[in-house]
Amino acid sequence: MKRLRDIGEDGLIERLLRGFSDEGLAVGPGDDCAVVDDGRGPLRLLKTDAIVERVHFEPDAVASRVGWKAAARVVSDFAAMGGRPERLLVTLAVDGARPVAWAEGLYRGIRRCLETCGGVLAGGETSSVPAGAPAVISVAGEGSVARGRVVLRSGGRPGDVLAVTGRLGGSIGGRHLRFMPRVEEGAWLAGHAGATAMMDLSDGLAKDLPRLAKASGCGFEVDPARLPRHRGCSVEQAIGDGEDYELLVAIPAKRWAAVAGAWGEAFPGLGLHAIGRLTSEGGELSGGWDHFTARRG
């Protein structure tokens, strides 16, 4: 009998989506968000995500940081399309023995994320889980992006410069609970920089870059020496740790110099580093997180 850990996350998603129609969607399953075009006004972005105790956070993590992470992951997906958050819905599934103060702290973190990044809480649900089972926080939401400004994973072309915002690696030390979604940066890259493809780095560059390249019908080259790393992190960590929530973006080569110059003025203190380029084929990176094989492969 084949189990989920035998086929991995991408294999599962591919199977689950067989036979589904994406009728009525400008962009269906497979990108950071689904895109809905109502024929007028901005495009709408739809996203759902969940974090699980002992997978995405430890039981002793500060509750408000857990809430921040749950909301910020979804916000980061809007940012990865060039968009902004509008409305979030939260489902909290948790043991009845959990302190009330924990749930209140969680929501404090969600609220702080919305105050920081924009958007409102539109609703939620609560459910129990069996005694001792891990808590699950699911966040769904709606974002928006101006028509013509949406950036998919699939628009990259051979020769485009690949760049990442900020630095990579070592998120497990605590950054995975307090990262800042790159909302302004994503909108800028979509608007001023002519980004052809973009996504956020959640499972690590080694898992995520091949996804972007594949969606664009390209290969890729990365120069490991050029990877912007957090202090104390190895190249392997920068490639494979995951949960960086930085943006990976493809920029036409002829625009790169101008973009890199303008970036420094727009976002002082945050790097935008070229790490390689899209090619017509090939490319390999090992590492990254797969939920079901639970190995960095």
Next chain:
Amino acid sequence: MKRLRDIGEDGLIERLLRGFSDEGLAVGPGDDCAVVDDGRGPLRLLKTDAIVERVHFEPDAVASRVGWKAAARVVSDFAAMGGRPERLLVTLAVDGARPVAWAEGLYRGIRRCLETCGGVLAGGETSSVPAGAPAVISVAGEGSVARGRVVLRSGGRPGDVLAVTGRLGGSIGGRHLRFMPRVEEGAWLAGHAGATAMMDLSDGLAKDLPRLAKASGCGFEVDPARLPRHRGCSVEQAIGDGEDYELLVAIPAKRWAAVAGAWGEAFPGLGLHAIGRLTSEGGELSGGWDHFTARRG
């Protein structure tokens, strides 16, 4: 230290929503769905929900039925506002040891629900859970309802007739996995019947009716002898079992006779039974499901 089971589900939700703004929402947290008014076109309904293994379904349940239930619960919430499903997003959090066939069966059930009730799958996520932890399926979605046709929980008035669709009680015997969301019925009640308040019965009449009455600023009276019960169910079961997913609706008394007559023509084979009325104050029912106190109280 106060725990969630000490304050119960409604107590928790009340605390969590303190301090949240519902700016930009026609209806914020607290109804079956949030309502977004874009100023033109139909109103949009937003909802998120989750089902948890060993709480909402047993490990040996048929996977396609679990998928049906996960999707149909959200569809039922759209129906409870008079609306229809448009797009669903699914997050599956599950142990990597789970058979691939189980996940495929789950999605088959989701797909069947969408084919039956309308709407498309817009996206999803997968996550692992720690080994042995229960699976969680979170479904979020967007529905729509014609402007002026939305029915909230809060519009009921003293004297309105309270009615329920179908029959109540005994869902645990299997109906909780294969119920039919009352989409056409909800739209009809919202449109032709002049419903003033409506909700779906998920936690049992004893829990849900007081919520509707409270939202409407009313009390209520119920005649237990008039409750439409499934074969073999006691009045206590009809009041307290929950997971009926029938509609509870308030109809102005002067319209009731005409509505009851027209219903039989519109929905032959499905009952619409008057069970009592909204009053200016008072009313009590005991029973119903609370997730955190985990007692029928």
